[in-house]
Amino acid sequence: MMVEAGTHLPPIEAELLERLSRPGPRYTSYPTAPEWTPAVGPAELRRHLGLADAEGAESPLSLYFHIPFCRHMCSYCGCNVVVSRRQDRADRYLDHVGRELELVAAELPNRRGVTQLHLGGGTPTFLDLAQLQRLWDEIGRRFRILPGAEVALEIDPVVTTRAQLELLRRLGFNRVSMGVQDFTPEVQEVVGRVQPVELTREIYLCARELGFRGINFDLIYGLPKQRPETFRRTLETVLEMAPDRVAVFSYAHVPWMRPNQRRFDEKLLPAPAEKFALFALAHRLFLEGGYVQIGMDHFARPEDELAQARLERRLKRNFQGYTVNPASDLLGFGVTGISDLQGCYAQNLKTLSRYYRSVEQGELPVERGIILTDDDRLRRRVITELMCNFYVDLGAVCEPLGLDPRHTFAAELGRLQEPEELGLLRRQDLVLELTPLGRVLPRNVAMIFDPYLLRRSATTTFSRTI
Secondary structure (H helix, E strand, O other), X not given: OOOOOOOOOOOOOHHHHHHHOOEOOXXXXXXXXXXXXOOOOHHHHHHHHHHHHOOOOOOOEEEEEEEOEEOOOOOOOOOOOEEOOOOHHHHHHHHHHHHHHHHHHXXXXXXOEEEEEEEEEOOHHHOOHHHHHHHHHHHXXXXXXXEEEEEEEEEOOOOOOHHHHHHHHHHOOOEEEEEEEOOOHHXXXXXXXXXXXXXXXXXXXXXXXXXXXXXXXXXXXXXXXXXXXXXXXXXXXXXXXXXXXXXXXXOOOOOOOOHHHHHOOHHHOXXXXXXXXXXXXXXXXXXXXXXXXXXXXXXXXXXXXHHHHHHOOOOEEEOOEEEOOOOOEEEEEOOOOEEEEOOEEEEEOOOHHHHHHHHHOOOOOEEEEEEOOHHHHHHHHHHHHHHHHOEEEHHHHHHHHOOOHHHHOHHHHHHOHHHHHOXXXXXXXXXXXXXXXXXXXXXXXXXXXXXXXXXXXXXXXXXXXX
16 A cells, blocks of 8 residues: 655744735646536537447446535535525425436437446535435436446535435435534634534544445634634544544635625634644644645545555546546536536526526536636646646646647746746646645646636635635
């Protein structure tokens, strides 16, 4: 088993942190969502579904289902959610997801095998037992979950019951990701998410007992009232529980886009240097605890398949997260669901009313998207390698396409001098490898390869890298 050494963060002065803290994309896609336009609609998605179907039965798919409902809105949330306590609202939603499934499956007569399925939200366990069973049946009528598939969902321990986990396990779900954020009571109170440690532990142990694997905890740093001494207690509690994977997300404060983030005083947020200190603490404790860094903000136990893939530089990522064997095409269902297939990103309508109207009219509910150019595909690979594996050989990327990397990336090679001098990057001619500091700030290096940023003001669009 490969292990990793020498990856601790060096001490960083506040002045350097200020220079490194820049607005920038998280690169869950490339080109990023602000570049998508209404020019990509139902007709374009239908055409690319046809291209995907031509890949044939031997080429499996990934499926994502957005379950938007939450019982209340947390003040830090940046997701597309529908706040409701009415269970019957989910019934109507599942009616329309079923119709959308039928519309999409009709375009894929020769390609129905699935190797990856994910329920995200919102809160997927907002659905009760009957609704979870119904969703699974709706999927099963159109697609075939292949042996060994990764079948995962996000859960909120506060609203998830043992009965739900038992049903999900019987249906075939094998991975869960649990929202934790921070166990500190004063932080939980200000962000509107009260979640006792013992409740989380109970649901976690239940998932373990039922045989779920790859159990993940989501933490957030940079929340209001977070302090190193209290966040340390959260981290130590998580380490004691020993989940397989941990995500330590940076809180993205974008109140101009998410009005719910205006509920607390911005003065309660840690300054950039204080925020980075929170992550540096998590980074150190998880590495000392034996975890391997996965991407800029995830960690996995060394025996986990994601850890081994990252150490062997074969880690991949899609809208469902980091993965070992992503399918070549991903289909997103429900409001805001995003499909990524055959060089096309297509995002569904963002409101329930418009989504319902579209599928009732027998139309694919697409709102916007983008068709990737050959240059987009090339740069997506470079950015993905940096974000996932902290390493890219520009020559190896260009060679299969018959491109000269020194010509193709002439401007970028010149701009790499700054991240080298700032300690983010080690460069040997065309081979780029991120330093320990660069591994937690890969966005700063990835942005160099994103020409769209030169035409856009990142300040009003993206959160800061620290």
